[in-house]
Amino acid sequence: MRTGVRQSMAWLHGWSGLVVGWVFFCVFVTGTASYYRADISHWMRPEQRERVVATTPEALGQAAEVAVAHLKAAAPTAIGWYITLPRPGQPMLDLAWMTSLDAPFGHATLDPATGTEPATRATRGGDFLYAFHFELGLPPLIGRWIVGACAMIVLVAMLSGIVTHRRIVSDFFTFRRDRSAQRGWLDAHNMTGVLALPFHLMIVYTGVVTMALMYMPWGVSSAYRGDELRLYAEARQMPAYRMPVGRPGTLAPVAPMVEKAAGLSPEALEMLIVNNPGDAAATVSAVFEEPHGLSHVHPQVGFDGATGAVTDTLLDSPKPATLTHAAMMGLHMAHFAGPALRVLFFLCGVLGSATVATGLVLWSVARLPRTGEARPFGLRLVQTLNVGTVAGLPAAIAAYFLANRLLPVDLAARAEWEVGAFFAVWLMAALVPLALSHRQAWQAVLGVAAALFLAVPMANALTTGRHGLGGDPLFFWFDAAMLALAALLGLGAAKAGRAVAARERRAHRPARGTPALNRA
Amino acid sequence: MAEGSMARNRDIGWGYRGMVAGRVLLAAFGGYALAALSTALFSLILPLERSEAVAAATLASFAIMAFAVMAVFAARSLPVALLWLGLPIAALGGGLWLALAVFGMGQPA
Numbered sequence: 001m002r003t004g005v006r007q008s009m010a011w012l013h014g015w016s017g018l019v020v021g022w023v024f025f026c027v028f029v030t031g032t033a034s035y036y037r038a039d040i041s042h043w044m045r046p047e048q049r050e051r052v053v054a055t056t057p058e059a060l061g062q063a064a065e066v067a068v069a070h071l072k073a074a075a076p077t078a079i080g081w082y083i084t085l086p087r088p089g090q091p092m093l094d095l096a097w098m099t100s101l102d103a104p105f106g107h108a109t110l111d112p113a114t115g116t117e118p119a120t121r122a123t124r125g126g127d128f129l130y131a132f133h134f135e136l137g138l139p140p141l142i143g144r145w146i147v148g149a150c151a152m153i154v155l156v157a158m159l160s161g162i163v164t165h166r167r168i169v170s171d172f173f174t175f176r177r178d179r180s181a182q183r184g185w186l187d188a189h190n191m192t193g194v195l196a197l198p199f200h201l202m203i204v205y206t207g208v209v210t211m212a213l214m215y216m217p218w219g220v221s222s223a224y225r226g227d228e229l230r231l232y233a234e235a236r237q238m239p240a241y242r243m244p245v246g247r248p249g250t251l252a253p254v255a256p257m258v259e260k261a262a263g264l265s266p267e268a269l270e271m272l273i274v275n276n277p278g279d280a281a282a283t284v285s286a287v288f289e290e291p292h293g294l295s296h297v298h299p300q301v302g303f304d305g306a307t308g309a310v311t312d313t314l315l316d317s318p319k320p321a322t323l324t325h326a327a328m329m330g331l332h333m334a335h336f337a338g339p340a341l342r343v344l345f346f347l348c349g350v351l352g353s354a355t356v357a358t359g360l361v362l363w364s365v366a367r368l369p370r371t372g373e374a375r376p377f378g379l380r381l382v383q384t385l386n387v388g389t390v391a392g393l394p395a396a397i398a399a400y401f402l403a404n405r406l407l408p409v410d411l412a413a414r415a416e417w418e419v420g421a422f423f424a425v426w427l428m429a430a431l432v433p434l435a436l437s438h439r440q441a442w443q444a445v446l447g448v449a450a451a452l453f454l455a456v457p458m459a460n461a462l463t464t465g466r467h468g469l470g471g472d473p474l475f476f477w478f479d480a481a482m483l484a485l486a487a488l489l490g491l492g493a494a495k496a497g498r499a500v501a502a503r504e505r506r507a508h509r510p511a512r513g514t515p516a517l518n519r520a
Numbered sequence: 521m522a523e524g525s526m527a528r529n530r531d532i533g534w535g536y537r538g539m540v541a542g543r544v545l546l547a548a549f550g551g552y553a554l555a556a557l558s559t560a561l562f563s564l565i566l567p568l569e570r571s572e573a574v575a576a577a578t579l580a581s582f583a584i585m586a587f588a589v590m591a592v593f594a595a596r597s598l599p600v601a602l603l604w605l606g607l608p609i610a611a612l613g614g615g616l617w618l619a620l621a622v623f624g625m626g627q628p629a
Contacts, residue, residue: 005594008593008594009590009593009594011593012589012590012593152582152585152586152589155582155586156586156589156590159586159587159590160590160593163590205582205583208582209579209582212578212579212582213578215582216555216556216559216578216581216582218556218557218559218560218563219559219560219562219563219573219574219575219577219578220563220574221560221625222559222560222561222563222564222616222619222620222625223563223564223570223573223574223625224570224574225625231570231571231574234569234570234571235571235572235575319569319571319572320572321568321571321572321573321575321576321579322571322572322575324575324576324579325575325578325579328579
């Protein structure tokens with residue numbers, strides 16, 4: 001008997017959702033956390049008191065000179081220097097440099113006042129979670145391809161889920177907890193999915209589009225013979241790239257360039273890029289913050305490196321298609337969001353994470369065997385991965401924050417130890433389900449995660465003296481968030497321990513799973 | 521739904537598994553090929569400035585791939601799915617070949 005489109009889309013939704021569900025739960029959770037990336041970084045550097053950051057052109061010029069002096073010593077033969085200038089709330093200079101196309105970037109953080117490493121603890125802060133969001137802690141190219149492929153599959157899962165959901169509006173107001181457990185999980189999955197459906201569709205599509213030219217470079221291949229830099233120049237996204245001539249050259253002082261650039265745009269000067277700094281054909285790009293609004297367009301001013309003369313000003317709005325691309329990236333990163341809107345985005349991200357988690361649990365609940373029968377290997381695998389991911393990742397994040405407070409401040413390679421704590425706790429949490437029954441595993445790992453989150457504000461108060469009620473709103477809200485997460489996870493652990501099994505056995509019908517695809 | 525209870529693993533034949541594998545491969549590679557060809561073709565022939573054409577074609581390609589994947593699984597059978605993808609791929613491939621012959625690949629200058 002032929003199955004219809006709805007049934008085939010139900011099959012597609014279930015399987016595509018499962019295959020990428022574990023990866024995508026991690027992408028969603030770390031992405032949601034990244035809405036507060038700067039705040040997390042700030043919290044993880046408690047020594048860095050708020051100080052007035054001078055952002056006058058002269059002050060920025062001075063900071064740029066400090067950065068260039070350091071880079072001339074650290075990376076004189078680099079292909080590119082990338083200097084993030086101080087901004088309100090971020091008083092440090094962030095330096096990066098590329099020595100070759102294959103090697104990872106070099107990094108340094110400097111205090112612009114002293115020209116040396118700042119007196120804060122070494123940590124990757126919120127940047128670790130942000131990078132994990134699109135790289136999964138893997139080498140960049142591999143990680144981004146995996147996340148991109150998963151994102152496309154999630155897009156398919158979402159669209160097929162919409163097609164298959166017949167009563168999408170009335171089901172929105174349905175939550176049948178008292179029927180079988182499977183019904184309850186299905187309703188929770190539908191509700192979290194549909195409630196923020198526009199957000200989910202937007203965030204996945206814009207996420208893929210953010211890396212569009214990496215996944216789909218064929219337009220550049222056909223229309224530009226592969227010359228991607230020329231595309232950016234023609235789209236007015238960056239000044240025309242000048243190839244190095246091979247002769248050494250001296251870079252003109254950057255402070256006058258910074259001051260001249262600052263006078264050309266009302267936006268804050270964010271970054272300085274020096275291309276081929278040691279070469280005679282060096283160029284400097286002054287990159288401004290995006291104007292207030294949706295699109296991720298950075299006005300730029302280009303300079304000749306040797307003379308300091310202005311070569312190019314990209315201060316206008318780009319053309320429609322490029323602007324659309326920029327707007328999509330802007331939507332994804334939500335730099336435009338003020339505090340209230342950021343909370344809404346965060347809540348939508350939480351709902352999205354819940355959609356993935358309830359979907360994963362639903363998949364396994366729908367395939368529970370009849371009582372007395374052994375669980376097939378596939379089901380056991382899914383259940384183990386579910387616990388390890390849905391309960392393990394939160395535990396890992398809590399461990400990361402905890403390590404930030406508990407590790408000695410002057411520990412060598414401290415930042416790497418913090419990341420190590422993240423992965424170590426995750427690994428342990430993922431191995432727990434192998435030793436316990438499924439119900440016990442959920443209880444244990446959720447319980448541990450709740451305890452770890454509860455420990456974070458305590459460790460903070462004990463080790464830094466900057467606790468939630470000390471008057472700093474950042475610390476108040478961070479503590480509140482930790483406690484809320486601890487409560488949520490603790491509740492989950494408690495519920496997992498209840499005798500839901502008895503109810504399941506009473507109401508459980510033979511597992512229906514989802515219908516098969518048409519045979520060829 | 522006609523198929524109410526889940527078939528036991530041992531009841532599902534290798535023919536069915538082969539069909540599923542076939543659809544997955546067709547969806548992944550055929551879907552990507554369709555998106556890639558449409559990107560390459562429309563970057564050349566859209567009546568927009570070159571950088572605009574590339575941006576527009578690339579942005580649309582992901583939706584094209586998503587719908588191609590859904591079409592492969594919604595199709596009545598694997599041969600029908602092959603037709604659903606194969607014909608547009610052939611058309612776009614032919615169009616791209618023509619466009620490259622007429623316009624040539626973009627000049628870097």
